[in-house]
Amino acid sequence: MRRSIGLFWVLFALTGPLSAQETPNFSILFHGGASICQGFLGTSGPAPEGGLWLGISLSNRFDGLWGVDYYTMPSQQATLYQPSRSNPVSFFVVQPSDDFALTVNTRWYAWDKFDPIHQRFNSTPYVTAGLGMDLVIDEPAPPSTLPNPPTANFYNKSYDVLFSMNLGLGMDFPLDRQWFFYTEGLDHLIAWQELTQIYSIRAGFKVMLDSEHVDPFR
Numbered sequence: 001m002r003r004s005i006g007l008f009w010v011l012f013a014l015t016g017p018l019s020a021q022e023t024p025n026f027s028i029l030f031h032g033g034a035s036i037c038q039g040f041l042g043t044s045g046p047a048p049e050g051g052l053w054l055g056i057s058l059s060n061r062f063d064g065l066w067g068v069d070y071y072t073m074p075s076q077q078a079t080l081y082q083p084s085r086s087n088p089v090s091f092f093v094v095q096p097s098d099d100f101a102l103t104v105n106t107r108w109y110a111w112d113k114f115d116p117i118h119q120r121f122n123s124t125p126y127v128t129a130g131l132g133m134d135l136v137i138d139e140p141a142p143p144s145t146l147p148n149p150p151t152a153n154f155y156n157k158s159y160d161v162l163f164s165m166n167l168g169l170g171m172d173f174p175l176d177r178q179w180f181f182y183t184e185g186l187d188h189l190i191a192w193q194e195l196t197q198i199y200s201i202r203a204g205f206k207v208m209l210d211s212e213h214v215d216p217f218r
Contacts (some may be wrong), residue, residue, distance in 0.1 A: 023114055024178065024208035027055035027063070031204025035071050039196035041096050041136070042074030049200050060114055063107040067130070071099040071188065071198050075139060080193055098137040101188060103166055105130030113172065121174040130166040134190055135159050165189045172206065180206035
């Protein structure tokens with residue numbers, strides 16, 4: 001009986017400090033990889049891409065993330081028809097060279113990403129999806145092939161704001177309580193007259209932080 005009571009207090013002494021630890025809920029993610037572009041804005045082979053995301057844990061199965069990604073565009077000419085492709089009253093040419101995507105995303109994990117009993121993270125596959133806008137940078141096309149633009153403002157601003165969407169699959173691999181390695185495949189869709197899809201394979205690191213490291217007043 002005394003041994004059982006003694007064992008109980010030893011376990012209590014060991015698990016007490018662990019249970020008092022705050023689970024890291026904030027994350028910083030940075031990654032790089034290669035992407036292939038297909039669709040209205042041109043077709044190109046593997047090209048560099050990268051990004052920086054910030055995340056917050058919404059539950060043990062969901063994360064919310066804010067992302068900034070860079071994609072290399074094909075620098076090929078694409079023809080825009082006004083007012084629409086089915087009713088082409090006029091047209092003009094754009095030549096995208098770079099794309100900066102600003103998106104709000106969520107990650108859904110296949111099972112609990114954190115084990116509260118052992119106070120550790122699990123290797124967990126996930127599905128990611130999100131919406132946002134892209135700032136597509138336009139290079140000027142050769143003057144001899146460029147029809148007169150409908151308005152001078154379009155070419156003066158040198159970029160276009162377009163609707164976009166993310167769909168992807170990935171997996172987290174915890175290195176310790178704070179650092180993760182992750183890899184994912186992403187389909188980034190851009191809507192502009194016709195659909196453009198950027199398929200990317202990327203890998204990166206995720207750093208987990210708790211409120212004490214994020215909140216400057218703690």
